Structures are given as C-alpha cells and as structure tokens.
Amino acid sequence: MRLTVGQAIVRFLAAQYSERDGNRRRFFRGCFGIFGHGNVAGLGQALLEYGDDLPFYMSRNEQAMVHTAAGHARMSDRLATFACTSSIGPGATNMVTGAALATINRLPVLLLPGDTFATRPANPVLQELEDARSYDVSVNDCLKPVSKFWDRVNRPEQLESALLGAMRVLTDPAETGAVTLALPQDVQAEAYDWPEELFRERVWRITRPVPEPAALDEAAALLAAAERPLIVAGGGTIYADATLELRALAESTGIPVAETQAGKGSLPWDHPSSVGAIGVTGTPAANALARRADVVLGVGTRYSDFTTASRSLFADPGVRFVNLNVARFDAAKHAGVPLVADAKEGLRALHAALGAHSVADAYRAEARELAARWNRTVDRAYAGDGRGPLPTQAEVIGAVNQAAGLRDIVVCAAGSMPGELHRLWRSSDPKGYHVEYGYSCMGYEIAGGLGVKLAVLDSDDPSREVFVLVGDGSYLMMAQELVTAVAEGVKLVVVLVQNHGFASIGGLSESVGARRFGTRYRSRTATGLDGPLLPVDLAANAASLGAETIRAETIDDLRGALARARDASATTLVHIETDPLVPAPGDEVWWDVPVAEVSALEPTREARAAYEKARTSRRHHL
Incomplete structure (x- = not known):
C-alpha cells in the first residue's frame, strides 16, 4: 500500500x-x-x-x-x-x-x-x-x-x-x-x-503479573507479625482497578488505609478502614498511624517526598515496608520487600496468604476514632468560622464537594488547593478525585479537565460532571483550553478561586523567612511590587473566551452558582474571591525545603533554626 x-x-x-x-x-x-x-x-x-x-x-x-x-x-x-x-x-x-x-x-x-x-x-x-x-x-x-x-x-x-x-x-x-x-x-x-x-x-x-511465591510468603509473614500495620494506597491501586480487592483485604484484616494524592478514592471516605490522606498534605489521623506503623504496605505508590514527609513520617525505628508495585523500580524503594505484581492480583494473593489474620480490636478502634475525629474537623471547616469578610478556600471546597454528585469528578493541580483538597475532599468513587500532583503543574487544570471530560463521554456514565478547581495564578498560566471546550461542545464547571497571588508559595515563603516576597499580584511602587491590587477581571476574561460566567461573593452565592452551573449545558465558570491568609485545618508535618543558612533577616534566621531541628527527624529506611 x-x-x-x-x-x-x-x-x-x-x-x-x-x-x-x-x-x-x-x-x-x-x-x-x-x-x-x-x-x-x-x-x-x-x-x-x-x-x-x-x-x-x-x-x-x-x-x-x-x-x-x-x-x-x-x-x-x-x-x-x-x-x-x-x-x-x-x-x-x-x-x-x-x-x-x-x-x-x-x-x-x-x-x-x-x-x-x-x-x-x-x-x-x-x-x-x-x-x-x-x-x-x-x-x-x-x-x-x-x-x-x-x-x-x-x-x-x-x-x-x-x-x-x-x-x-x-x-x-x-x-x-x-x-x-x-x-x-x-x-x-x-x-x-x-x-x-x-x-x-x-x-x-495489558497483563496482570502475579507475585513471585517466595516474595509473597515473605510479605505475608511480615504483615501477619505486625502489630500496627498501615496500608498506603497509591495511584496504581486505581489504575489496576484493584479498589474492591483493597477493600476486601482491609475489611478482613482491619489494617487501616491511608491514601496518596493519586490514590485518593481507593476507599470511600466514610469506609471504616479509611483514615484519609497521608503525608505533608495528610490528615492527623493517617499521619498519627504512620508515625507508629511497624509495617507499611505500599500499593502502587512511588513514595514521593510529600507522601513520606521527606522521609520523616514513618518514625518507628524498626519500620519495614512491603511494596506491591507493577514497576520493580518503585517496589524496591525503602529497602522494602519488593512484591512485583499487578495491584489487583497482588492484593488477592496477599489476602489469601493472610487467611483469617486480623489486627487487634483495639487497633481497629483507634484508627476509627482518629478518622471520626478528623471528619468532625472537616465538618467545621466546611461550615466556616467567620474569621473575615471573604470566604475561606476550605469553605469553597466544601461547597463544591456538596454540589458534586457521588460520581462527579474534581480536577486540580497546583497551588494551595491540592493540599486542602487532599485533606478535605470526600471521595466516594475511585475516579472522583483527579489532582495532578506528581508534577504539580500550574496550568494543567482546565486542559486536564477537558481530557477527563472526554473520557467521561466515552464511559458508561457520560452524565458525570467535571468540576475544575483553579486558582488565579494557574488560570493566568493557561486558560485558553476553555476555547477548545467551547469549540468541541464539551461541558466543564470551572470554579476560579481569586486570591490575588500565589497562595501556596506565599505561605511557604513565609515559613522559610522570605515574607511572601514575589507572591502577591500588586502594582509596582518605588519600594517594589507592594502597591494596589492589579485591576484584572478574570471572569470577564473567561467570558471573552466563550465560557458562561457567574460571579459569587459569598458561600451562599457560590452554592446557587454551582446549582446553575450543573444545570447549564455549556462550559460555565464560577468566580469567587477568597482570603489567602486563612489556611485549612491539617497536620503539621515537615517538608524538606532548605532555608538560607545565613541572613540579616530575623524571620529567616528563625526559620533556619527550625529547619535544622526538623531535619534531624529524617530516616534512612535501610
């Protein structure tokens, strides 16, 4: 031819x-x-x-x-x-x-x-x-x-x-x-x-490799001997369609399940074995269990520094790892027992090998109480605490979560929202949470959301809504795929959170003694970028790109706007301003970001002293 x-x-x-x-x-x-x-x-x-x-x-x-x-x-x-x-x-x-x-x-x-x-x-x-x-x-x-x-x-x-x-x-x-x-x-x-x-x-x-028998026996023996085991569910759990197998193993053994960013949704948020997000963006429940865990079963995770809190989180001196992963590269991390296999087949095999084994009732009860305590905190964050004239980002997340159906999907990527979503978002479906955090790429949100929606339209439930959560910084990096969504007749619900700067890096900057330098959108004055807010109108920009736009000022406004956006037939953007200085509740976990070793600034010197102390908590996992 x-x-x-x-x-x-x-x-x-x-x-x-x-x-x-x-x-x-x-x-x-x-x-x-x-x-x-x-x-x-x-x-x-x-x-x-x-x-x-x-x-x-x-x-x-x-x-x-x-x-x-x-x-x-x-x-x-x-x-x-x-x-x-x-x-x-x-x-x-x-x-x-x-x-x-x-x-x-x-x-x-x-x-x-x-x-x-x-x-x-x-x-x-x-x-x-x-x-x-x-x-x-x-x-x-x-x-x-x-x-x-x-x-x-x-x-x-x-x-x-x-x-x-x-x-x-x-x-x-x-x-x-x-x-x-x-x-x-x-x-x-x-x-x-x-x-x-x-x-x-x-x-x-796409094959499903099974675990090698000797490695399976070693892994099962290690888990059976553990007093405080913990499962860390990563993205490979979901890619392999292994969530039912994970649930069966957790229910049978009583081992609590924590989730990485890519693995969030591996269990429904209210499942008795679910203790929520782990790591730097994790919940106090999951992180408390991680600090004391004597054996960690990682399923389809690559153990990023956010998951391990820069190798400071798994603090038990004798902690051991069992790494179930289809990639040998990831299975060998932390000197763990490498269980190289498909997640579905590996979980089935582990479940069979463990038989009727179960953790102690007291450990089950402890995990459930920690998770319940955190869920009460989330309820309060969603309700808001009235600390300022503007809504908090946590309240916005709560409103979107409550507007979304059980099988709807949230998409996000960069800034402060991924961390707050990881802790606060309540996922009921394995595909309902889509946060790109491997690269945490600003500008991914709208373009990635378009790809998600195109996949939804090919699925058995094309009615699933896709909610794209994007901050003003990410929006300004790459908003033009709104035009593509409009051209293709693909509906997205975009929630644009305007806080006039880079909220996440602003907070990080403050924590390392850099006073939020270069993170706020301000006009230049004789002393730097510290003048009035820039006169940008991102809602008007979205309208000019063809999206329907709705402006919300309060959380009640936002709830009404989200209802209208759900009923709309075309891509709709909802714009709301939030207070970037009010963080969501979470867990104080270390993340290794080096601080200037010498400085004339007192905040930087204080941050360096805290950094020197914190990095002593790093573990080798050998």
Whole structure:
C-alpha cells in the first residue's frame, strides 16, 4: 500500500487497541494538533484525508494538548490516550512540560513533533536550532530526558520499528509515560510501499503479573507479625482497578488505609478502614498511624517526598515496608520487600496468604476514632468560622464537594488547593478525585479537565460532571483550553478561586523567612511590587473566551452558582474571591525545603533554626 509517512502513521494509530480482562477499546481516541510548516503537509494532510479513522482536535497551546491527553489517559486507567502533533520549533518545545508531567505520573501520551529536514537541503531552515557539534541535533532532543521512548524517523523504512516500539512502551504499565517520535517534515510527506499487515487491527493486552511465591510468603509473614500495620494506597491501586480487592483485604484484616494524592478514592471516605490522606498534605489521623506503623504496605505508590514527609513520617525505628508495585523500580524503594505484581492480583494473593489474620480490636478502634475525629474537623471547616469578610478556600471546597454528585469528578493541580483538597475532599468513587500532583503543574487544570471530560463521554456514565478547581495564578498560566471546550461542545464547571497571588508559595515563603516576597499580584511602587491590587477581571476574561460566567461573593452565592452551573449545558465558570491568609485545618508535618543558612533577616534566621531541628527527624529506611 503506497502512502506517505504521515498517512501511514494515522492509519496505524487508528488500528491500535488495548485489552484488559477481556475488555477491548481503541487506544487512541484521536489526535490533538496545532499545525505549522513542520507538520501541516505531512500529518496535517494525513489527518484531513483519514479523519474518519483518527479524529482531529484543534488545541490552542501545545503544552495544554499534552495535558489534555494525560488527563484522558489517567481517567481511562491508562488504557486509552491521544496523540499530539506540533510543528518544529516553539510548538515542539512547548510540549516538553506536558511530556514531563505525563512521564512523572506514568501516563501514556504519544508526541509527534515535526522536525527539520532529514535531507538537509537548505540549512538552517526556519526555526532550526543550529548546533555546531552535530547537524543531527534539533530542539526535539529536549524531549529525550522527559520521554520513556524517543526516536527520530529519518527514513520511511524506520517507521515500522518506531511505531511498534512506541506502542510497546505506551501499553506497559511498568514503563509507560510520554513517547516521542520526531518526524522530519520532508520524511512526513515522502511516499513508501507499506505492507498491509502494518495497518491491520492490533490488540495490545495489558497483563496482570502475579507475585513471585517466595516474595509473597515473605510479605505475608511480615504483615501477619505486625502489630500496627498501615496500608498506603497509591495511584496504581486505581489504575489496576484493584479498589474492591483493597477493600476486601482491609475489611478482613482491619489494617487501616491511608491514601496518596493519586490514590485518593481507593476507599470511600466514610469506609471504616479509611483514615484519609497521608503525608505533608495528610490528615492527623493517617499521619498519627504512620508515625507508629511497624509495617507499611505500599500499593502502587512511588513514595514521593510529600507522601513520606521527606522521609520523616514513618518514625518507628524498626519500620519495614512491603511494596506491591507493577514497576520493580518503585517496589524496591525503602529497602522494602519488593512484591512485583499487578495491584489487583497482588492484593488477592496477599489476602489469601493472610487467611483469617486480623489486627487487634483495639487497633481497629483507634484508627476509627482518629478518622471520626478528623471528619468532625472537616465538618467545621466546611461550615466556616467567620474569621473575615471573604470566604475561606476550605469553605469553597466544601461547597463544591456538596454540589458534586457521588460520581462527579474534581480536577486540580497546583497551588494551595491540592493540599486542602487532599485533606478535605470526600471521595466516594475511585475516579472522583483527579489532582495532578506528581508534577504539580500550574496550568494543567482546565486542559486536564477537558481530557477527563472526554473520557467521561466515552464511559458508561457520560452524565458525570467535571468540576475544575483553579486558582488565579494557574488560570493566568493557561486558560485558553476553555476555547477548545467551547469549540468541541464539551461541558466543564470551572470554579476560579481569586486570591490575588500565589497562595501556596506565599505561605511557604513565609515559613522559610522570605515574607511572601514575589507572591502577591500588586502594582509596582518605588519600594517594589507592594502597591494596589492589579485591576484584572478574570471572569470577564473567561467570558471573552466563550465560557458562561457567574460571579459569587459569598458561600451562599457560590452554592446557587454551582446549582446553575450543573444545570447549564455549556462550559460555565464560577468566580469567587477568597482570603489567602486563612489556611485549612491539617497536620503539621515537615517538608524538606532548605532555608538560607545565613541572613540579616530575623524571620529567616528563625526559620533556619527550625529547619535544622526538623531535619534531624529524617530516616534512612535501610
């Protein structure tokens, strides 16, 4: 079959399927793109000609379209995603941030950036990076360190192995992330005689590896001997559809379950075994149990510094770890017993190996009392305490949580809200909480929410609402995918929290003695950025991008606005101002952010003294 390289790529991608537990689905829902001279005549022409096979979606920013693909992949449990194409130059380098996010979060995304001419007819061409050391370098080499697989297709003959290699990594739960195929613009338009077999339907089976027997025996023995075990449920629990197995193990053994950001929703918030969020953004209940735990069973977690409180949280001198993870890299962390397996199969095997084993009744009761105490705190935070004229962010979260149905979804990524959401949001569904915290990328929220909603529309319940919570700082970084949502007729409910600056980093700045320097949106005066508030109107901006907008001033206003937004048929943004200086209740847990060792500022010296004391709590876990 004689096709161009661009046409062959589109035909191939349209024929790829994933299958898990007998359920088959298209792996690529479509292709996002922004065209330039590097891809318009190749992939652009191919997507026009074969758009019925692989639908094209126009994005407004290359970074954002990768976020949208990542959001869709996460909501689809990594069984489906999008391809993303850009031109060479700024379009390609714009995708680097999105690629890093996808790889850090272990989410499959295929990047197809255009590249300079393979034949080098007239170097340098427009947007070409000239490197005096090698003519084979382009800006696409920036994508190598943030990609799990990277290749440059300099000849049509190389395409077959490149495509198969890309699919191998995209569909491997232990290795997946961003995959980049750099495509020189002349090669994209070049024709070649392809074998018909390349375009036949191909099914990539997502396997469920079982634990090795000796490792299973060691892990079960360690858990059975523990007096104060704790389960840490990570994102792998949800990706593997292992939440029912987790529930069964927790109910049978009585081991309490704490959740990472990616694992939140592994158990319903009101389940007797649930003790809520863990770590720097965790609850007093989960963290109190973590400090005393003698054995920690980590399920599908990569143990980020927020989960471990920079390795200070798991404080028992003899604490041991059992790490159930499909990736050996994560299973070996903290010198734990590596149980390399699919989370569903691993939990089933552990449950069978533990038999009728149960923790002491007193330990069950302690965990439940700690969780109940925290839930009463959340009730008070949702109700507000009237400390100022503006609502608190906790009250806003409570209003959105109460407006959301049991299967609706909240999306967030950066700033102070992820921490407060992790502690306060009450998840009843494994897919109801979608906070990107592996990269904590400002600007992800609206673009990622679009990807989540596109996945919802493909699901068995397309009526699920997607609530995007975004602060003014993140909104100003990347709001333009509101236009894409409007163009595609995809409804989002966006709650824009305006606090005139970077609330999270402002608080951190204050804690390290830097007095919230450079974190507030103010006009410049003779003494710095300390003048009046900037005269920005983000609600008007959203309206100019095509979103319906509602302004709320009080929490009662917000509740009414959310009801109207739920009833709306189009993307709607609700704008509300909050007080950035009123934090949500939580747990004082250390996070390692080094403080200036010497300073003339007294707040900095005090912060350094506190830092020196706190870092003595760090553990080695050897």
